[in-house]
Amino acid sequence: MRRRTFLGTVLAAGLGGCTAPASDETPGVTTTVAGPTVATPPEPDPERDPLQSDGSRIVMSSATDRVYALGGGGGGGGDEDWLWDSFQFVSEPDADGPAIVEGTLTNEGDFERVIAFEELSLFDGTGWFRPDDYLDVSIPGRERDFVHLLEPTAAHDFADRESSFARDGEGVWRVRERTDRDTPDYLRLAPGQTIYGQWALVADTVEFDGRVPVLGRYSTADTSEVHLSIGIWDRTAPGPSEESIHAGRDVPPPPSTREDVTKTVWYHETGPETPVFLRPGTESGTLPLRVDFTLVNHTVEQAFGLNPYNWGLYKLHDDTWYHIAPQNIPLPGGSLQPGSIARKTHTLFNGRRLGGPPGFDDTDDSYRRTVPYLGPGLYAYARDLMFEDTYRCYAALLELDGDPVAVTPATDLSIERGGDTIEAVHPEVDTSRRNHRLTVERAPEAETDERVLPEQIMTVDYATGLRNAIGLLEPGVGTVRLETPTYEVSIAGDIADRSPVILESPDGPVTIRVGIEDLWE
Numbered sequence: 001m002r003r004r005t006f007l008g009t010v011l012a013a014g015l016g017g018c019t020a021p022a023s024d025e026t027p028g029v030t031t032t033v034a035g036p037t038v039a040t041p042p043e044p045d046p047e048r049d050p051l052q053s054d055g056s057r058i059v060m061s062s063a064t065d066r067v068y069a070l071g072g073g074g075g076g077g078g079d080e081d082w083l084w085d086s087f088q089f090v091s092e093p094d095a096d097g098p099a100i101v102e103g104t105l106t107n108e109g110d111f112e113r114v115i116a117f118e119e120l121s122l123f124d125g126t127g128w129f130r131p132d133d134y135l136d137v138s139i140p141g142r143e144r145d146f147v148h149l150l151e152p153t154a155a156h157d158f159a160d161r162e163s164s165f166a167r168d169g170e171g172v173w174r175v176r177e178r179t180d181r182d183t184p185d186y187l188r189l190a191p192g193q194t195i196y197g198q199w200a201l202v203a204d205t206v207e208f209d210g211r212v213p214v215l216g217r218y219s220t221a222d223t224s225e226v227h228l229s230i231g232i233w234d235r236t237a238p239g240p241s242e243e244s245i246h247a248g249r250d251v252p253p254p255p256s257t258r259e260d261v262t263k264t265v266w267y268h269e270t271g272p273e274t275p276v277f278l279r280p281g282t283e284s285g286t287l288p289l290r291v292d293f294t295l296v297n298h299t300v301e302q303a304f305g306l307n308p309y310n311w312g313l314y315k316l317h318d319d320t321w322y323h324i325a326p327q328n329i330p331l332p333g334g335s336l337q338p339g340s341i342a343r344k345t346h347t348l349f350n351g352r353r354l355g356g357p358p359g360f361d362d363t364d365d366s367y368r369r370t371v372p373y374l375g376p377g378l379y380a381y382a383r384d385l386m387f388e389d390t391y392r393c394y395a396a397l398l399e400l401d402g403d404p405v406a407v408t409p410a411t412d413l414s415i416e417r418g419g420d421t422i423e424a425v426h427p428e429v430d431t432s433r434r435n436h437r438l439t440v441e442r443a444p445e446a447e448t449d450e451r452v453l454p455e456q457i458m459t460v461d462y463a464t465g466l467r468n469a470i471g472l473l474e475p476g477v478g479t480v481r482l483e484t485p486t487y488e489v490s491i492a493g494d495i496a497d498r499s500p501v502i503l504e505s506p507d508g509p510v511t512i513r514v515g516i517e518d519l520w521e
Contacts, residue, residue, distance in 0.1 A: 036185035038114065041195045042157060055088030058300050058338055059099050063171030065236050067300070068099060068201060069339025071229035072219070082109030085226050089201075098165055098173035099201040101150060105226065107189035114188050121224035122150060123158065123197050124183050129218035129230065132341070149218055149230060150199035151175050157196045158183065165200055174203045201230070217341055231298075231339020238298035239274030240267070245283045246397045254314045254321045254380045256393050261384060267396035275299045278383060278394035287350035287374060287402035293381050295342040295394055303336040305386035311344055313371060315455055316378040317504060322453050324379070325371045327460055327491070336385065346381075348374050350402035373458035375405035375506075404506035405454045409471035410464040413482070420478035424468070432485035438492060439515040440469040441479040446500035446511050453504050466492040466514070470503065473512070483519065492516060 057070045073087045087103040105123055107113055117124040128146040152159040166176040187195070219229040246268035253264035270277045276299060281292035293311075297303055309330045314321040336342055346369045347353070353372035382395035414425040429435050457467050465488035472480045495501055496514040503510045 038186040038188050039117070039158065039184035040188050041193055044194065044196075055090050055102070057088060059089045059092035060235060061093040061099070061171065063093070063095075065234055066215075067231075067233050067235050067238075067298075067339070069231040069300075069337070070101070071217075071231060071337050071340045072227040073103070082107060082111075082113060083115075083225055084108040085228075087228055093171075093173055093201070095167070097200070100153065100198060101201055102155075102196070102198045103228075104194050104196055106194040107191055110191055112188065112190050114186050115225070117158075117183050117185060117187055119225045120187065121220045121226045122199065122228060123187075123195060123226060129220060132217040132219065146221070147218065148175075149201060149203075151202050153198045153200055155196075155198040163200075165202060168203075172203050173200065217339070229340070231341075233298040233339065234272075237272035239270050239272045239277055240279060241272055244268035244270075244397075246399075249397065251316060251378070251380070251397065252319060252321065254312065254382045254393065254395055255323060256382070256384060256391075258384055258391050261391045261393045264382075264393040264395055267394075276303070276385065276387075276392075276394065278381070278396050280381065280396040280398060283397060284399040285401070287348055287376075287400055289400065290345065290347045291381075291398065292343055292345050293383075293396060295336065295383055295385065297336045297338060297340055297385075299387075300338050301387055302338060303385045303387050304333070305384060305391060306334045306336045306342055307332060307384075308334060308342070308344075309365060309368070310384060311369075312380075312382045313346075314380045314382065315374075315453060316380065317451065317453060320451075321380060322451070322456060324374070324453075324455050325459050326368050327462075342383075344369060344383075346371060348400065350374060350405070371459055373405050374400060374402065374455055376400055376402050405458055406506050407454050407457050407467060407470045407503070409468045411468050413468060413472070415472070417477075420476060422472050422477055422480045424472060424480065424482045426465070426468070426482065426484040426488065428485050429483050432487075433520075434486040435483055435519040436465070436486050436489045437517040437519055438465050438469045438482045438484060438489060439479065439513075439517070440466075440473055440482075441513050441515075442473070443500045443511045443513045446513070448500045448502060448511065450498045450501040451504055451509075452495060452501050454506070460491055463488055463490040463492070465489040466495065469514075470512070473510075489516060 058067065060067045068089070070087050070089065073085050084106045085103060087101060089099055090102050091097070091100040093099040103122065105120065129149050130146055151163050151165070154162040164176040165173050167173050189195070215233055217229060217231045220227055244267055249268060251266075265274070265277065267278055267280065268283075276297055279294045279296060281294075282289070285291070295306075307329065309326070309332070311326070312323060313325045315324055349370070349372045351373060353370045377400060379398045379400055380395050381398060382393050384391050384393050386392075411426060414427070416423045457470060460467065465482060465484040468484065468488075469480045469482040472482070492514060493516065496516050499514045500511055501514070503512055
């Protein structure tokens with residue numbers, strides 16, 4: 001392989017802001033003028049441009065049974081959408097050497113660009129990654145912010161010195177000796193121009209006794225415009241190594257958002273042999289609580305049907321799961337690459353959530369993932385994923401502790417009481433073009449198996465008409481009639497259709513009937 005270095009491509013130039021003045025740069029000539037240095041790519045190597053067609057995003061070490069998977073790539077992040085990067089393995093780790101990664105970075109824009117080398121992460125000759133602690137394993141050195149995984153080889157466009165590697169007694173390749181590198185300050189890329197990088201996938205230096213990389217996932221820094229992740233797992237034991245606190249617990253499968261889901265994979269039933277699982281950051285806690293749920297793909301297959309908005313939170317009551325959140329699911333879909341993870345962070349409250357809603361068109365996913373008014377009990381969090389046209393539900397149990405939740409009004413209402421009947425009016429009735437009347441009445445004589453949990457009513461931020469009406473059904477009140485704008489009653493339709501229903505209040509079950517009446521012609 002022909003070595004290409006940046007030694008003949010660096011010139012000194014004074015830069016103002018983010019651009020450099022025009023100059024007569026000639027590869028092979030170095031001008032020593034005070035100021036930042038600007039590199040231009042060397043002539044392309046026909047053996048390496050474009051990337052090898054037989055490259056792979058996954059390799060395995062036969063000596064350690066580790067699987068390595070590359071994720072990310074495909075474009076610069078942030079504002080640098082003119083960048084396009086691509087990475088692949090061109091060799092696997094064996095007795096002759098470590099796994100080799102090669103990559104390219106191309107100016108896909110219509111204009112010449114000058115970008116700081118420190119924003120290009122891997123292509124500036126460094127290979128530092130941030131570890132992700134989604135696995136329940138101990139990673140020596142994880143207390144450090146970054147670990148070193150990729151070491152440039154002599155074929156790298158911007159490597160002027162060659163590192164040496166050694167294989168330790170466990171079959172892991174390490175850096176024997178790392179030397180300092182002189183890296184230019186800026187890179188100048190013409191439209192369509194490409195730079196090439198090649199790296200050895202290695203653990204840290206032989207002097208460092210921590211086995212890095214160990215199982216987990218590692219990503220370049222968020223500040224980099226080149227985004228690459230490396231997932232590492234044990235082929236013989238791809239799943240969780242520690243037993244769940246809910247192990248042995250028998251629960252019914254949670255409802256699915258799809259009819260073609262064939263199986264539920266519970267985290268508390270997984271083990272080291274389970275390649276795909278949904279791991280909760282904690283399996284129990286006291287409200288309020290913030291929890292990460294991480295869906296992990298430790299297979300060599302790409303999974304589909306990963307809608308970022310399609311998650312479900314359910315509460316178990318009398319051996320039945322009740323859907324709590326979210327109230328709606330947008331349609332976008334995605335995939336989960338081998339070795340990749342999909343993480344959602346949810347903030348759960350015993351009372352109202354902090355902050356206000358973004359508006360009626362509730363598309364703010366971070367807001368959707370903040371769930372208010374949850375009471376104590378056993379919950380399930382679930383997501384669906386498809387492998388080879390087969391959907392499965394991946395779920396985890398979460399035991400929550402907190403005060404019981406009662407249904408209370410969400411709005412200041414005008415109220416008149418006569419006997420055991422309350423007549424209430426929403427403050428926006430006079431300005432609303434269409435209104436409805438909600439009627440909620442006690443029905444102690446009715447027989448029904450239909451149930452509604454307070455959490456199902458209280459967690460809804462919009463269409464709170466039913467919450468307002470039921471919240472007025474205090475002891476001694478038999479009937480509540482609420483005149484309210486039409487947009488406040490949408491979720492009441494389902495409960496009205498199932499009426500009568502049993503409301504599982506903190507004071508005991510209450511059987512109610514719900515009716516809806518149009519108030520416009």
